[in-house]
Amino acid sequence: MALAHAILACLMDSDCTGYDLAKQFNGSVSLFWQATHQQIYQELSNLETLCWVDSQTIPQAGRPDKKLYHITELGRKQLIEWVKKPCKPPSTKDELLLKIRLGTLVERQVILEELERHRQIHLKKLSVYQDLKHQRFQNPQALPLKAQLRYLALLRGIGYETEWLAWCTQAVQVLGAEAATN
Amino acid sequence: MALAHAILACLMDSDCTGYDLAKQFNGSVSLFWQATHQQIYQELSNLETLCWVDSQTIPQAGRPDKKLYHITELGRKQLIEWVKKPCKPPSTKDELLLKIRLGTLVERQVILEELERHRQIHLKKLSVYQDLKHQRFQNPQALPLKAQLRYLALLRGIGYETEWLAWCTQAVQVLGAEAATN
DNA sequence: ACCCACATGTAATGTGTTACATGATTTT
DNA sequence: AAAATCATGTAACACATTACATGTGGGT
Numbered sequence A, B: 001m002a003l004a005h006a007i008l009a010c011l012m013d014s015d016c017t018g019y020d021l022a023k024q025f026n027g028s029v030s031l032f033w034q035a036t037h038q039q040i041y042q043e044l045s046n047l048e049t050l051c052w053v054d055s056q057t058i059p060q061a062g063r064p065d066k067k068l069y070h071i072t073e074l075g076r077k078q079l080i081e082w083v084k085k086p087c088k089p090p091s092t093k094d095e096l097l098l099k100i101r102l103g104t105l106v107e108r109q110v111i112l113e114e115l116e117r118h119r120q121i122h123l124k125k126l127s128v129y130q131d132l133k134h135q136r137f138q139n140p141q142a143l144p145l146k147a148q149l150r151y152l153a154l155l156r157g158i159g160y161e162t163e164w165l166a167w168c169t170q171a172v173q174v175l176g177a178e179a180a181t182n
Numbered sequence C: 001a002c003c004c005a006c007a008t009g010t011a012a013t014g015t016g017t018t019a020c021a022t023g024a025t026t027t028t
Numbered sequence D: 001a002a003a004a005t006c007a008t009g010t011a012a013c014a015c016a017t018t019a020c021a022t023g024t025g026g027g028t
Helices: A002-013 A016-026 A037-049 A073-084 A093-102 A109-137 A145-181 B002-013 B018-026 B037-049 B074-086 B096-103 B107-138 B145-181
Strands: A051-059 A068-071 B053-058 B065-069
Touching: A002 A016, A002 A068, A002 A073, A002 B053, A002 B096, A016 A037, A016 A068, A037 A068, A037 B074, A051 A073, A068 A073, A093 A109, A093 B145, A109 A145, A145 B096, A145 B145, B002 B037, B002 B053, B002 B065, B002 B074, B018 B037, B018 B065, B037 B053, B037 B065, B065 B074, B096 B107, B107 B145
Parallel strands: none
Antiparallel strands: A051 A068, B053 B065
């Protein structure tokens, strides 16, 4: 039920529509959670059934009515209980590593190109995170605790992408060296 | 359909029963893929319907018959086509980071203990990986390509866990420092 | 006596992805 | 004129988790 809790976490900051939430899950929240609008709308209606959130409908001219969601006292309590519970480290399923393992089935060039493509993707993400760091966390120690906690998520993103980059570089070296000798 | 391809990758090495595969997915394959025996048995019967694998039933005394799966020529071709296709970097959903973000809702001690617990988990995994490295990859450059590709997966695991550890340590410092001043 | 390894599966439920569906307003 | 933003949803399908279900043989 963690998507539900990720949504509640956003609603702790401010009331949101499904649309607003979808944007957040494509932005800052995507550092540790991803969800599409379909999932979000679905989950919001579940949460409303549970009375963990309530909503007010705001009529609009020329577009669909807006539904603004608000976390309830019950929702807040449930969220706090959830935070206290221990959790498992995330499990990842990595197609690229599987393809690398099968590298002997295709021409080396295919694998090298895919590695380079992934290296670029991680490079780009890292640069986005680095920019964020410089823009909003110049002097992190001076920030209030809440901001420092968000800074930790950003540091995790930076570390994760940095490690990926280093690995891609190393993998290209290993495969490149083999290409020269074999 | 990537679980299917992960299974086919295992079957490229040797014929396996569902039980054998489940063990591999708990062991070396878990570096980049996880699956339970229920999922594996299900997927094997799908793959057999598609004729990407075939099986021979081996009767046994005093225990259930064994079904030994073997990749077909069609399965092999499909696997090669799949390796050639580009893929997306993995997306992770990280409950711990979400809980950290909500750190102001509970006592600091709760978060610090959970961080320490995760640090221990990552430390343990890292030590398993380091042991594997010392046991099987003493002189990686001397190994054949296939073994070097597996070595790359191990290096990725080591890098991943190392980065996690560093982050946990940093997070404890940030929260610990705050505890002293606030 | 109890637990672990062997060996297979079904069923229910929960979660996530992709495709479909609509339609005005604002920006390029 | 085209594309992006705003704003909501349904439906089908794919994938994952948890619980249930069975039963032998070997080690502590």
